[in-house]
Amino acid sequence: MSGYVSQEDFFDNLFDAFETGIAPSSENLTLVRDFLLEKWQERAKEMHPTEPLPTDLADACKFSALFGSVIFAADIAGNYDHVYNVVDGEIIDINADAADIAGRDGMYRHNAAFINGEDFAVSMQSCVRRVSTWVVEFAERYAETLEAAKTPSV
Secondary structure (H helix, E strand, C coil): CCCCEECHHHHCCCCHHHCCCECCCHHHHHHHHHHHHHHHHHHHHHHCCCCCCCCCCCCCHHHHHHHHHHHCCCEEEECCCCEEEEECCEEECCCCCCCCCCCCCCCCCCCHHHHCCHHHHHHHHHHHHHHHHHHHHHHHHCHHHHHHHECCCC
């Protein structure tokens, strides 16, 4: 058992339209990162209107991992310090270049007990509504790109 969680644990298959997800290619990761930075900046304006906008996805890993679980049909893995996605055993970290992640050791150690714990589930649930709206907007904005980028079914 991997001890991962997935979109089904949070969204009740709300986003079945993504089926097998899009391939987590460097091009698609760039598209996702750019979109999420825009959304992260919008959230920052709402939450802290007088503070400077974020320039990267620092502190956004829960949101990013939830988003990636749908877009890439990925599992969610992580530990107390960082949450990321896993696709076919490969780590896919939307936040890899963020200031709070880049160059830090131990960010990709997986702690199944933490990820499957009640506190983590509650924390992730607090992000679900916002991430749901982001997924819908992403799907509408990039419909043609997404169709072309879908992972082929086996």
